Amino acid sequence: MVIKNGFVLIFEEGGFVKKDIKIEGKKILEVSENIEAETYYDASGMYITPGLIDAHSHIGVSEEGAGSIGDDCNDYSDALMPYLEAIDAFNPYDIAITSAVKAGITTACTGPGSDSVVGGVFSTMKLWGNVADEMVITRKASVKCSFGENPKTAGLGHKSRMGTAYILRKCLEDAIDYRHNKHEAMKANEYFKTDIGMENMLLVLDKKVPFQVHAHRADDICTAIRIAREYDVRLVLVHCTDGHLIVDYISKFDYPVILGPSLYPRSKSESLNRTFKTAAVLHKAGVKICITADHDVTPIYFLPVYAAQSVKEGLPEIEGLKAITKNAAEVLGIQDIKGEIKAGFDADIVVWDTHPFDYKSKAVKVWIEGQDVLA
Numbered sequence: 001m002v003i004k005n006g007f008v009l010i011f012e013e014g015g016f017v018k019k020d021i022k023i024e025g026k027k028i029l030e031v032s033e034n035i036e037a038e039t040y041y042d043a044s045g046m047y048i049t050p051g052l053i054d055a056h057s058h059i060g061v062s063e064e065g066a067g068s069i070g071d072d073c074n075d076y077s078d079a080l081m082p083y084l085e086a087i088d089a090f091n092p093y094d095i096a097i098t099s100a101v102k103a104g105i106t107t108a109c110t111g112p113g114s115d116s117v118v119g120g121v122f123s124t125m126k127l128w129g130n131v132a133d134e135m136v137i138t139r140k141a142s143v144k145c146s147f148g149e150n151p152k153t154a155g156l157g158h159k160s161r162m163g164t165a166y167i168l169r170k171c172l173e174d175a176i177d178y179r180h181n182k183h184e185a186m187k188a189n190e191y192f193k194t195d196i197g198m199e200n201m202l203l204v205l206d207k208k209v210p211f212q213v214h215a216h217r218a219d220d221i222c223t224a225i226r227i228a229r230e231y232d233v234r235l236v237l238v239h240c241t242d243g244h245l246i247v248d249y250i251s252k253f254d255y256p257v258i259l260g261p262s263l264y265p266r267s268k269s270e271s272l273n274r275t276f277k278t279a280a281v282l283h284k285a286g287v288k289i290c291i292t293a294d295h296d297v298t299p300i301y302f303l304p305v306y307a308a309q310s311v312k313e314g315l316p317e318i319e320g321l322k323a324i325t326k327n328a329a330e331v332l333g334i335q336d337i338k339g340e341i342k343a344g345f346d347a348d349i350v351v352w353d354t355h356p357f358d359y360k361s362k363a364v365k366v367w368i369e370g371q372d373v374l375a
């Protein structure tokens with residue numbers, strides 16, 4: 001199948017350029033000019049992007065419109081739950097998934113909420129299908145941990161920021177001990193009982209997956225960085241509401257940021273400094289940024305709106321587009337298959353009737369791995 005005559009987002013060429021796209025099966029086979037085809041989709045005058053990616057979400061885990069029965073976001077049984085996995089709560093029939101696809105969003109990293117200090121494992125999912133195991137891209141994409149108001153007030157143990165930091169450090173120390181004991185048992189050819197949560201924490205300590213850290217306030221952001229440096233682990237800063245206030249400090253380190261959500265009332269003290277200008281400030285300082293709607297805190301279909309508002313407040317347009325495609329793929333470790341329109345990549349493609357940052361824009365065609373999902 002060939003998509004012809006559209007303006008295709010090609011990052012190496014600085015934006016939208018007129019190209020044709022050839023799809024074969026689940027993959028993009030060719031991106032070039034004047035691809036010959038007897039039958040094709042005519043995208044004349046339209047804009048074409050990779051499928052959008054939300055790098056931090058609770059879609060499918062906290063189901064839209066399903067009340068408490070469909071809300072599996074927070075377990076509330078402990079402050080430390082690295083043994084929980086998003087895939088075990090993911091409902092492919094969450095109605096928000098259909099809304100996401102209609103808004104051009106084809107991939108989301110989803111998982112537990114922020115009321116526990118360690119909430120569990122996030123999974124990266126394609127937003128098309130009816131079986132979670134067939135939708136999963138990366139089952140163990142990151143481990144969620146949280147700082148600030150949410151774990152402080154959840155009633156799951158310590159009630160101060162000092163307590164939150166202690167609980168996380170203790171969890172990391174326990175994982176270090178677990179690794180040592182496991183190694184010794186294996187060396188002695190002795191039985192060793194597997195601990196699911198500790199195995200997931202070893203993924204963090206061994207730098208196989210990052211911590212996705214919920215942190216709004218400047219001091220909480222700094223605590224997250226402090227602990228990440230102490231234990232030499234990978235870190236992704238999520239929300240980072242006060243990031244513009246400490247941009248010089250954040251930019252000293254190679255930690256990416258997932259910004260947002262930014263389109264809701266300042267309902268708690270941690271969000272008082274929230275502004276769409278943060279994206280531009282961080283980008284200018286050299287920080288890699290993504291943008292999130294943080295569904296179901298705000299609807300996932302606002303994702304392109306958030307990026308557009310960040311552009312309005314100074315973020316270069318091309319960087320706004322990267323924040324919900326290429327950068328998000330890189331942060332999630334799927335940059336070899338998602339986030340760009342290139343030969344060899346998954347055929348996750350969206351055709352827009354006008355520029356995707358235009359408030360009137362509509363996704364008129366969406367393909368996920370070559371499947372026309374709006375047909």
